[in-house]
Amino acid sequence: MVLVSAFRDGSAALRANPILLVAGLLVGAGSQLQYLDQVVDSPLVSAGASLGWLVVFPFVLGGFIGTARAAIEGTDTSIRQFVTTARTHYVRLLSATVAFLLIILGTAIGIGTVGLVFGIGSMALASIHEVAGFIGGVVSVIVWLVSLLVVIMFVQFYDAAIVIEEQSVTDSFRRSIGLVRANLTSVVGFSLMWTLLVNLFFIPEYLVQLTMTDAAPAEVLPVDLGVPVAVLLPVGIGLSAVGFAYFYTVYTAYYLRLISDAPLPTDAA
Template sequence: MAAIRSLKPAIGSLVRNPIILVVAAAVGVLQLPQFALQSMSPLLAGVGSLLFSGVFLLFLPFYQGGMLGMADEARTGTTDLGTLIDVGKSNYISLLLAYVVVIAVVFAFTLLGGIVAAVAGAGAVIGGGQPSTAVLVGIGLIGLLFGLAYLAAVLLIQFYAHAIVLEDTSVTDGFKRSISLVRSNLLSAVGYAVIVFGGGGLAGGIGAAASLLFSPQPALQSALPEVSLPLLVGGAVVYILVLALLGGFYATYSVTFYRDIAEPSHARL
């Protein structure tokens, strides 16, 4: 399976090119100010987080394109920051437009989910707040189908950026190429997604822990150790190191996997 076969060469690319880890770590450092904002007043924290998120979203297409370019170059040799800059700049507009499409898809699913929840709530009210077992089962099945549809959409379009950067496709063709490759290599794509989403879940957990450490909620303050400067520094270092490892590995692993399944001779169900 390509998902397993790609692990060893992906790690080898990282070992030969630690610069990829350095770039991922630098991006982790850039995210630290967002945690500091949480210690401010709610209004300032909200405005600051919104502005930071907007700037970071504009930066992401450059970063993603550059990292994919570096990871591809690292497969057969060494890479450097010049590749990050060149590939990131040359694919920025295409990746930014693709981001807009992805955000629109997520928004559509969120909107539909809200509508389903509203209808379910209305049904409960009409039924006097005591919906029948059949209604609850129906709502559960609809929610399950909705969740599966969302996961399927994410699975199908997850390689659009790779197609744009590595094969120089247009935005539309990038999504088409991703869907085609996933359909032709479904089992491998699912295995890959499990590995990548697992890493993403770990990163999310680390981020949540860092958020609690830098700005603990009143209800949790008694359960957490007293926050001191050494503890904050140690937490920040761990956060950056974990993001560096996960970000660097994702870049090399995803590119290695994509190149593997993109080869016609390696197409699998």
């Protein structure tokens, strides 16, 4: 089974190539920049760091996917190979990442506008029948969320298409959509399991995030952890490093198995 095999491939590659954890550490450190203002007490510095990370992330992602592929296939996984792969695909990945965010934002706004219309209708219905109005509102929110997740599912492989198959920005989205359509049941299962496991893995970090909000600890957690930010940040970095390294290695392994059954046409390679 492709799904189970991908998780096994990811685990084996990570054990045999600890260098993947180095890339994971870069991502882990970058993901914690959103909390920088709580350390330096400067929202402006934090915003600048977060924006800088959005620019740097495609570089790290490209290097990681290329290195993960090498680890899975048993070839070179050196730092030099990581940097070379990252540099080669950076411009396309950066452009595609911006396009991906615009697609998601556009979808959210578009479906949200339709949902707003239904929401207004639900409010009007609530004045006639309260339960029916409530159900209508809930259904509109569920439809919005599911529609957004479906769009994300169909375009999720754009980055792997760029790094692994040398696709252009536009063709990477087409390739992702084509692969999902051809393997819909498998991709739905993979997406659900991958997302569930990622979120389970990051539960400790989510708790860390809650303790760093402006709310009092007792309002977000049943107990006060009493752990300072200087300790919480390294914990978040460590969790993100291991989680990213493993789950994106699995992601790469899954993509490699998908394209082995659906290679590019000769004239499109």
